[in-house]
Every structure is written in C-alpha cells, then in structure tokens.
Amino acid sequence: MNKTERLIAEAEIKDLMYKRIRYMDTKQWPMYATVHTEDHISTTYGSLPKAGQPETDGEKNKVQGHVALTNAIQTLMEEPVPMISCHHVHNPEITFTSETTAEGIWAMEDELWWQNGETEETLHGWGHYEEKYRKVNDKWLICERGLTRLRTVKTPGFYDRVLNR
Numbered sequence: 445m446n447k448t449e450r451l452i453a454e455a456e457i458k459d460l461m462y463k464r465i466r467y468m469d470t471k472q473w474p475m476y477a478t479v480h481t482e483d484h485i486s487t488t489y490g491s492l493p494k495a496g497q498p499e500t501d502g503e504k505n506k507v508q509g510h511v512a513l514t515n516a517i518q519t520l521m522e523e524p525v526p527m528i529s530c531h532h533v534h535n536p537e538i539t540f541t542s543e544t545t546a547e548g549i550w551a552m553e554d555e556l557w558w559q560n561g562e563t564e565e566t567l568h569g570w571g572h573y574e575e576k577y578r579k580v581n582d583k584w585l586i587c588e589r590g591l592t593r594l595r596t597v598k599t600p601g602f603y604d605r606v607l608n609r
Contacts, residue, residue, distance in 0.1 A: 480510035542577035
C-alpha cells in the first residue's frame with residue numbers, strides 16, 4: 445500500500461467510524477448493521493454488571509455477528525424505555541496490518557440518558573475503542589470491537605434498567 449492508498453484507506457475508516465456512531469446515536473438500526481462484517485465480534489459490555497451483559501455461546505460480554513450486535517445495541521438503547529446517547533471519538537491511531545486489514549484505537553467519550561419514572565438517569569464515560577477492520581468487496585467494515593472505560597460517572601439507578609429488562 446503506497447502513501448496515497450494508505451491516506452485514502454485511513455479516511456475511509458474514519459468515515460466508517462463516524463457513521464457507526466451517528467447511526468447508533470440516531471437509532472438507524474438497519475444502517476448500523478451495514479458498517480460491520482457479518483462475523484463481527486463485539487466485547488463492549490464489560491462495564492455492565494455481569495447479569496446485564498449479552499453473551500454468545502455462554503461467553504459473557506461477547507456478541508457475534510452484525511445482526512446479533514445490532515439487536516443487542518437496539519435492545520440496550522430502547523428497552524425498557526428509550527435511552528438517548530451522544531458519542532464522540534477522537535484521535536484515531538490506525539495501523540494497517542495488510543492491504544485489506546487494519547486496527548484502530550480511538551479515544552472516546554459518551555453520555556447516556558434515560559428516564560426512570562420522575563428521575564433522569566445518566567452515565568458519562570471516557571475510554572478507548574479498540575477495533576479491527578477488514579476490506580470486503582472494496583469497502584472497509586468493522587470486524588471486531590472492544591471498549592475499555594477509564595472512568596464513568598453515573599447516577600445510582602443507571603444500571604437498574606439493564607438488570608431489570
């Protein structure tokens with residue numbers, strides 16, 4: 445991959461991530477699935493209590509497949525009541541491991557809100573997404589994602605919505 449091809453690929457991966465965040469925050473679930481490979485693996489639920497973590501084949505904090513991922517995110521964001529989210533990603537470190545694969549680390553910040561009766565519950569978090577990308581049919585897609593939170597500030601009842609679904 446020459447320098448120009450690398451710069452184009454980096455821009456495409458950045459656009460991919462920005463779309464993923466926008467699709468999630470605006471709840472465009474059919475579009476959200478399209479930015480992931482069919483065999484996508486997500487391990488982004490580690491900050492949730494174990495009882496509230498999704499699982500694949502008995503493994504907590506793991507969702508496999510772009511449809512399962514979309515369903516898990518949609519359920520988290522819409523049940524038992526809608527949640528509003530705002531995500532920001534910054535300063536990606538993108539490394540190409542081949543002509544058709546790459547890895548990225550993104551600084552992230554998110555804030556989530558939902559109504560618990562008369563109380564507004566919130567979570568504000570900071571950390572890093574670690575992702576892997578694969579070029580499929582000449583299009584970059586996200587094939588793996590992990591999330592490490594460095595800090596969260598939340599209201600006392602925030603995790604109740606996850607545990608009481």
